[in-house]
Amino acid sequence: MKRLPISVCLITKNEEQYLDSCLKSVKDWVNEIIVVDTGSTDRTVEIAKENGAKVSYFEWIGDFSAARNESISKATNPWILQLDADEEIIQDTVPWFFDTYPWLDNDGFYVQLHNLRDASSDEILLTHKLIRFYRNHPEIHYKFKIHENIIISSGIIGQSDAQILHKGYAKDVNNEAKSERNLQILLNVIKENPKDPFNHYYAAQSYMSMGKSEEAYKACVKALNLGVTYPVRSHVYRIVFAHLTESQNIQGFADIEKTIPNELAFPELSYYRALMMQKIGELEAARTFYNQFVEICNNPPKGKLLGDEDFALLPNLVNAYTNLSLMDIHDGYLKRSLSNLYKAIEVSPMSSHVYSIIAKNEMMLGNKAAAVHVLKEAVKVFEKQHVKLYQKTLINKYQELIQKIEQS
Numbered sequence: 001m002k003r004l005p006i007s008v009c010l011i012t013k014n015e016e017q018y019l020d021s022c023l024k025s026v027k028d029w030v031n032e033i034i035v036v037d038t039g040s041t042d043r044t045v046e047i048a049k050e051n052g053a054k055v056s057y058f059e060w061i062g063d064f065s066a067a068r069n070e071s072i073s074k075a076t077n078p079w080i081l082q083l084d085a086d087e088e089i090i091q092d093t094v095p096w097f098f099d100t101y102p103w104l105d106n107d108g109f110y111v112q113l114h115n116l117r118d119a120s121s122d123e124i125l126l127t128h129k130l131i132r133f134y135r136n137h138p139e140i141h142y143k144f145k146i147h148e149n150i151i152i153s154s155g156i157i158g159q160s161d162a163q164i165l166h167k168g169y170a171k172d173v174n175n176e177a178k179s180e181r182n183l184q185i186l187l188n189v190i191k192e193n194p195k196d197p198f199n200h201y202y203a204a205q206s207y208m209s210m211g212k213s214e215e216a217y218k219a220c221v222k223a224l225n226l227g228v229t230y231p232v233r234s235h236v237y238r239i240v241f242a243h244l245t246e247s248q249n250i251q252g253f254a255d256i257e258k259t260i261p262n263e264l265a266f267p268e269l270s271y272y273r274a275l276m277m278q279k280i281g282e283l284e285a286a287r288t289f290y291n292q293f294v295e296i297c298n299n300p301p302k303g304k305l306l307g308d309e310d311f312a313l314l315p316n317l318v319n320a321y322t323n324l325s326l327m328d329i330h331d332g333y334l335k336r337s338l339s340n341l342y343k344a345i346e347v348s349p350m351s352s353h354v355y356s357i358i359a360k361n362e363m364m365l366g367n368k369a370a371a372v373h374v375l376k377e378a379v380k381v382f383e384k385q386h387v388k389l390y391q392k393t394l395i396n397k398y399q400e401l402i403q404k405i406e407q408s
Contacts (some may be wrong), residue, residue, distance in 0.1 A: 007075035072142075132162075197223040297317045
């Protein structure tokens with residue numbers, strides 16, 4: 001395969017779990033891989049060298065931009081593709097790089113990033129766009145100690161068809177040690193600039209990862225009061241409404257609602273209204289709001305796609321269908337509940353937990369063959385999925401269920 005004049009640049013520390021897959025996704029079609037390691041004690045450096053990367057070392061100083069800038073300073077090609085070790089280029093989108101070479105019209109490109117719910121499936125939790133492909137130029141650099149941004153002063157940035165799969169998203173979100181480290185950096189940054197709403201949101205993320213939902217809620221309220229903008233504002237609302245729902249704070253919920261000018265500004269509002277109503281036992285109101293949310297998702301406004309961070313997250317639609325189904329089961333409407341469950345796996349075939357609920361429902365209706373069929377379909381889905389990490393556990397689980405049903 002022809003190699004393109006691209007330097008892939010990464011910073012690493014103890015990334016042996018994912019690094020090999022990351023580098024294999026690019027090493028056959030780019031000229032150069034740069035890995036700047038900040039202190040790995042596992043096989044990270046060895047894996048990087050095995051894949052032909054040029055490895056150098058950089059002492060960690062609590063500044064992500066400094067490490068990123070060190071990595072791109074090593075690049076010798078005219079274009080840079082920035083990846084993290086737990087990411088990989090989706091191979092079906094590699095042709096875009098060849099078809100659009102030599103990328104003369106822009107100084108950078110947005111790339112679509114798909115965050116998996118966890119490492120066990122291909123279920124996409126969140127999709128957003130980031131500038132990951134850009135010219136190798138002295139004026140293009142990273143800024144901010146944490147949640148670093150690439151600065152392209154010309155502003156000439158295009159859209160690409162390239163896509164990245166982020167496999168470590170759940171690991172990152174739930175890594176308490178990493179969250180504590182990030183929080184300390186952020187609190188220092190906030191002291192220097194307390195009026196930046198985005199740093200309060202990033203602090204909220206760290207608090208959430210540490211199980212401190214009250215602190216996360218307060219940080220998000222600060223972000224809202226300081227005028228945090230979309231698409232980050234959508235994430236702020238998700239944290240705020242989830243906390244208010246869990247605490248059944250109806251007045252607080254109503255107060256935050258007033259900051260949303262219309263339904264399109266935050267389409268998931270009806271979803272969180274449904275959760276609140278379900279939490280306080282108002283099931284008919286919950287059903288109405290869930291159905292409103294489903295209608296919004298099935299008829300997105302022009303330019304919006306299900307899964308976009310500023311529209312509606314796919315797992316929330318799956319939850320809406322599942323919760324509607326569970327309310328139907330509670331009310332004795334088993335056939336209607338099945339309809340919603342099948343819709344859930346239609347929009348998100350990787351939602352592994354839904355298949356077992358369908359099988360249980362089919363068994364309650366006396367449809368043994370249908371229960372076996374849906375579990376076999378689940379096995380087929382898991383066998384075909386892109387991520388090859390823990391599917392064996394899932395496949396074995398469903399094969400055991402199939403055997404148990406067939407023997408019953």
